[in-house]
Amino acid sequence: MARLIGKPLKRNEDPRLLTGQALFVDDVELPGMLHAAFLRSDYAHARLKGIDVSAALEREGVVAVYTAEDMGDDWAPGPPLVIPPPTIEEVTFNTRTQVPLVKEKVRHAGEPLAVVIAESRYIAEDALDDIVVDLEPLPAVVDIERALDADAALVHDDLESNLAAHLVQTKGGYQSAREQADLIIKRRIVMDRGIAGAMENRGIVAYWDNKQQYLTVWDTTQSPIPIRNGLAGMFGLSEHQVRVIAPFVGGGFGPKIMMFYPEEVVLTWATLKLALPIKWIEDRRENFYATTQERGQVHEVEMALTEDGRILGLKDDFIHDSGAYDPYGLTIPLNTQCHVLGPYDIPNFSSELHVVFTNKTLTTPVRGAGRPHGVFVVERLLDIAARELGIDPSEIRRRNYLPNDVFPYDNVIIDQAFANFIIDSGDYLPAMEKALDMIGYKDFIENEQPRLRAEGRRVGIGVVSFIETTGVGPYEGARVTIESSGDVSVATGVGTQGQGHFTSFAQVVAEHLGVKVSDVHMVTGDTAQFHWGTGTFASRGAVVAANAMNAASSIVRKKILELASELLDAPEDELEIEDGEVRVADVPRMSISLGELAQKANPLRGAVEPGTEPGLEATAYFGPNYGATAFGTHAMIVEVDPETMNVEIRRYVVVEDCGTVLNPLILDGQVHGGVAHGIGNAFYEQLFFDDNGQLLNASFADYLIPTSAEVPTIEVGHTVTPSPLNPLGSKGAGEAGAIPVPALMAQAIENAIGEAGFEILESPMSPLKLFNLYYGDKEQ
Amino acid sequence: MSELIEVTVNVNSEEYRRSVEPRMLLSDFIRHELSLSGTHVGCEQGVCGACTIQLDGAAVRSCLMFAVQADGHQIRTVEDLGTMDELHTLQEAFWEAHGLQCGFCTPGFLMSILPVLEENPEVSEETIQRAMEGNLCRCTGYQHIRDAVKQAAEKMVAGGEA
Amino acid sequence: MKIEGEHLFNGSREEVWALVRDPEVLASLLPGTTDLKQLSESEYEGSITLRIGPVTGAFSGKIIVEDENPPESCSLVAEGEGKPGFFKGTGDVELLEQDGGTLMKYGGEIQIGGKLAGVGQRLIDMTSKSMIKQGMKSLDKVLAERTGKE
Ligand code: FES
Ligand code: FES
Secondary structure, three states: OOOOOOOOOOOOOHHHHHOOOOOEHHHOOOOOOEEEEEEEOOOOOEEEEEEEOHHHHHOOOEEEEEEOHHHHHHOOOOOOOOOOOOOOOOOEEOOOOOOOOOOOEEOOOOOEEEEEEEOOHHHHHHHHOOOEEEEEEOOOOOOHHHOOOOOOOOOOOOOOOOEEEEEEEEEOOHHHHHHHOOEEEEEEEEEOOEOOOOOOOOEEEEEEEOOOOEEEEEEOOOOHHHHHHHHHHHOOOOHHHEEEEOOEOOOOOOHHHOOOOHHHHHHHHHHHHHOOOEEEEOOHHHHHHHOOEEOOEEEEEEEEEOOOOOEEEEEEEEEEEEEOOOOOOOHHHHHHHHHHHOOEOOOEEEEEEEEEEOOOOOEOOOOOOOHHHHHHHHHHHHHHHHHHHOOOHHHHHHHHEOOOOOOOEEEEEEOOOOOEEEEOOOOHHHHHHHHHHHHOHHHHHHHHHHHHHHOOOEEEEEEEEEEEEEOOOOOEEEEEEEOOOOOEEEEEOOOOOOOOHHHHHHHHHHHHHOOOHHHEEEEEOEOOOOOOOOOOOOOOHHHHHHHHHHHHHHHHHHHHHHHHHHHHOOOHHHEEEEOOEEEEOOEEEEEEEHHHHHHHOOOOOOOOOOOOOOOOEEEEEEOOOOOEEEEEEEEEEEEEOOOOOOEEEEEEEEEEEOEOOOOHHHHHHHHHHHHHHHHHHHHOOOOOEOOOOOEOOOOOOOOOOOOOOOOOOOEEEEOOOOOOOOOOOEOOOOOOOOOOHHHHHHHHHHHHHOOOOOOOOEEOOOHHHHHHHHHHHHHO | OOOOEEEEEEEOOEEEEEEEOOOOEHHHHHHHHOOOOOOOOOOOOOOOOOOEEEEOOEEEEHHHOEHHHHOOOEEEOHHHOOOOOOOOHHHHHHHHHOOOOOOOOHHHHHHHHHHHHHHOOOOOHHHHHHHHOOOOOOOOOOHHHHHHHHHHHHHHHHOOOO | OEEEEEEEEOOOHHHHHHHHOOHHHHHHHOOOEEEEEEEEOOEEEEEEEEEEOOEEEEEEEEEEEEEEEOOOEEEEEEEEEEOOEEEEEEEEEEEEEEOOEEEEEEEEEEEEEOHHHHHHHHHHHHHHHHHHHHHHHHHHHHHHHHHOOO
């Protein structure tokens, strides 16, 4: 077999994207298409006392205006996406899911109150001004540490408090570990909110064709199949009457998985009523309110260590901000709990979690999904411990890594899939050593840093490790077909948001079938083509879907060989598939092209023998027992300008181990993008809410996504520890770049400042916050 | 509704005449009136650069202009560069260097960078950096875009293009 | 957001008081104010068009004067609502005799919401300060006209 897996091939999908020919949702134009605009609440918390749409209806060009009342019995809160874990005892979980249009009470600024459907978006937006809404403002719940106060307003009136969930997870016994400890580090650590910031906002085109009794929905979703199944269920349609297409999607990063967004439900409901195509495209300001966000947590945490820096135990009690609703269950905070354990041998662990409702946009996974928080917590504590014990930061990590003979390693606590958190494989030391080597750690510490310090320059180095649980179940599938032209067509349920699936999946298929990667035509994210699966999230494409590709194409390969053996009259083991044809190994003359074989497999005369199937086609599925855990080390060198507290990143090194690499070019791209996102999370991107729950920086002018000026060159290295859980040995990589950056940047900045007592305990930082932290301390 | 105003523009060497409301954004005009949907809209706040086109040869953000302001002007959009079978040198370089992931920001980058290279492909790293700074990309971390621009510049110098 | 400041008028407390309680003067104070109506002794209604950075739009709103203690002090409540969002403010005004003139001390708090908050936040502080400055200037002018003092 030609080795295609692992080659840095350029991508099949690019020519379309480069020439402006790729279809994104906003490019869909249908005859008679109407446009929707949503009226959204300016208040974060308010009672809806009345809404008068009559003036809007009179405006020329307005077709319909709907409120919650108009939806009648079809109005219902969204289904919970993830049900609460049954396997943890004494878990409290209050499910309150988002509503399509506000009926009684607004729970976050930007929640939709009404929808206008008009001949153009401009008219629809004009008509929003005609709607008269009577909202009675209520005190808002904003600060997560005060959400459970006795006098806090209630986000959900039917609950006794703003508690969304409560649970305790333990491993070993923390208390006794604490008693044996030589050193206890205790800190309060905060991570605040940001947006996902995909360049494409969300959008939907929904069309109910009444004559065909068929619903088509183009949606910027990461999960087209569950959307189809859900919409069919909600509106009493057969799943075969609903087609959901996620065409090219301009970046996902998590929030495009949310099911269901109010707009998805409302647009579908409206087209079923009007039987005309309706388009809604989110604008950027809406995106800041209506698309889910992530990262609000406050940790009270304690680490118990021996004097030689070994971790005896860790106790992490934290509050997680769910926002106004909690359709996503405990996914994010469970990820946090798992990743606090990191690649380390932490025998005793205890973590009490409170999830709270607030009057803010809901939180659902955003690139990293709770993992950066966990990594930030454990890495910060290790840094502080290292300083107190006089141990080098790289050394304290080395002393605490899980040794490589313990895998699969059961961490006892449960993970986001509600199964035991098992790390499938790992070999942490080589990754760290490679990173230290690449960045020249020793030389920097011994020579360069002292030299630059002597010149008065504040330069610092950081090194942190992380793990990333990836590739979770349940399953994905793929159908692989040899066409009569000899090209291969492949369909799978996962959608694509830039991860290069058209190419990396094609490499897997082409490797089995002896064709060119460019001759493999991939259809992703169209439920009419493939309708089993879940979606693109949790860095699972390269693991779950790729292994389904692998399984389906090996079956097709078998079929090819069987048929060719019959036709060429040669035993199968003497056949080889190369350049789109099957040849008898030693007799190159004796060959048959794949196209011809496909035609032969689909006879026009005669009968298909019982027990056989026509065509060279196979569908296969892959579902891992549990997730594969990637890992790695990041290192960086920064220089801090002591006057402005501006931070310049001078070097950035990533060593990542995500098992078998399908396409290193694509992988490097994923890592670069992740790091850039992580730099934003660490230093630039923070959503500011005032006491009334008003977002104060709802634009790209005020919310700073890193530009090319802020993102340095990223040097990427790899180690390869294949996952034993899947035949390809792959692990996911989509989020790994982002996860350790806040922790790393904090360490490097502290190292650059180099003064005892200067500690960074929150993320994101910013030059201003650093300035206050540094000079504020000085004054005291 | 306000009255319609007639606009005549030359887009990608073709003349278009349309009657539009004075408030229609140029980005909407290009995308929805002319069906040239390669130009993308990421913010309508003038920050992301996804909507960048060339107006009389200069890179401008089409979300910050009204269609009527383009009356009588020459516009160039991404559709005017190469075709899928025959990519422009800059597009080719983006392909080679993996300078795009989701591709949503890509047309904007191409249209921002191209006038700089066309004016003088012998660009310094700093010039490249400056040409890119006004465009946001969430996927790539910019590194492969920088690589692509360097590659394209070299090829354009070698090929005497510009 | 908090607002605080003071301004020295060249006139007596009574003169200044009469000035600020005159709806016509009030309307001229804030550029962009239209059809200001006095609803009762202490309540005014009107609309104002504001431009704050990228946010422009009309608000309709009310000003209520409370706890009047002429010519020494009063409290103000102002609220407005419009396409760009809403604002709500409360404040106290105090007039003190100083150096033969009148020192006006004012302080208060403004709450904003909607687009005004989300997109205009960065500029609102600046804008409100410059609006107050302008307002004080025009008050000075009217006062000078009335009293004939420069
Ligand atoms: S859409 Fe024009 S700059 Fe973002
Ligand atoms: S490639 Fe996705 S935003 Fe740039």
